[in-house]
Amino acid sequence: MQLDDLYRRVIMDHYKNPRNRGKFDEDVVTIDLNNPTCGDRISLQLKVENGVVADAKYTGEGCSISMSSASMMTDAVKGKSLDEAISLANRFSSLMKGEAVEFEEYEDIEALSGVNKFPARIKCATLAWNALRKGIDAK
Structure with missing residues (x-):
């Protein structure tokens, strides 16, 4: 299997079987962002305790790139300090x-x-990560 095929499968797996999709009932940091050029939108919720992302969830609509990126990002930042989460976001920007x-x-x-x-797809992939930055800034 070629690397591109593997990557496509990973993206589609996160799109079809999203991790951390949903909402918290309690009071958490909530960030709503959208990408007006393609219609992607996300509502990211971060539960921050003692400077650590204790949990993260999202809802939204969009293409497979934006929604799978949100699924991956919420998985990746759980248990990370706010500084570590920002570092991940910065590394993701470098990847893009x-x-x-x-x-x-x-x-x-x-x-x-x-x-x-x-x-044109970079904005799709970075939407959730931009929401993460805004959420941490708001904290």
């Missing part, structure tokens, strides 16, 4: 710029590396 970045702690993210070949 075509830089070689590895995500040893959560390799599924690397499946989105091919998105940088399609500039």
Whole structure:
């Protein structure tokens, strides 16, 4: 199996079997963002305790890239300090710029590396990560 095929499978798995999709009932940091150029939208919720992302959930609608990226991001940041979460977001931005970045702690993210070949799709992939940054800034 070629790497591109594997990456496509990982993306489609997160799209069809999303991790952390849903809402919290309690009071949490909530960030709503949308990408008006393609219609993607996300509502990200972060449960932050003692400077750590204790849990993360999202709801939204969009293409397979934006929704799978949200699934991967929420999985990756759980249990991370706010600084570690921002570091992950910065590394993801580098990945979207075509830089070689590895995500040893959560390799599924690397499946989105091919998105940088399609500039119009970069906004789709970064929507959830931008929501994460806004949520941490709001905290």
